[in-house]
Amino acid sequence: MAIKPARVSVELHYNCPQCNEEYTITIEESKIPGFSIKCCSESYLVQPVDKVNIKLTFDKLCSPNTEKDIIKSAFRVLSDYQYTKKEVKDFVRNKYYACHQQLVRDFLSAK
Numbered sequence: 050m051a052i053k054p055a056r057v058s059v060e061l062h063y064n065c066p067q068c069n070e071e072y073t074i075t076i077e078e079s080k081i082p083g084f085s086i087k088c089c090s091e092s093y094l095v096q097p098v099d100k101v102n103i104k105l106t107f108d109k110l111c112s113p114n115t116e117k118d119i120i121k122s123a124f125r126v127l128s129d130y131q132y133t134k135k136e137v138k139d140f141v142r143n144k145y146y147a148c149h150q151q152l153v154r155d156f157l158s159a160k
């Protein structure tokens with residue numbers, strides 16, 4: 050059984066307008082009245098963030114497989130696109146794939 054994340058954490062990144070140095074704070078910190086970032090002998094108030102909306106979309110689960118099985122399953126899909134087993138094998142050389150979906154996606158985006 051695969052478990053889904055119980056919560057997502059977000060951090061806010063602000064850049065110094067002068068030197069572009071990045072500062073990371075939490076949403077809670079951004080809400081503190083007068084919260085500021087000090088950089089380049091200046092003090093910059095941060096724009097508070099009220100709410101962040103995040104929509105999670107889940108990827109398909111990979112079931113652990115041997116490389117041979119992964120190539121076989123990927124080829125089953127890719128043969129519909131007229132690719133040969135040799136092309137798939139050559140593509141996989143020196144790469145690691147945990148599942149055939151990932152291999153198919155990479156193979157097709159490389160073509």
Ligand SMILES: [Zn+2]
Nearest residue numbers: 065068088089
């Ligand atoms: Zn700065």
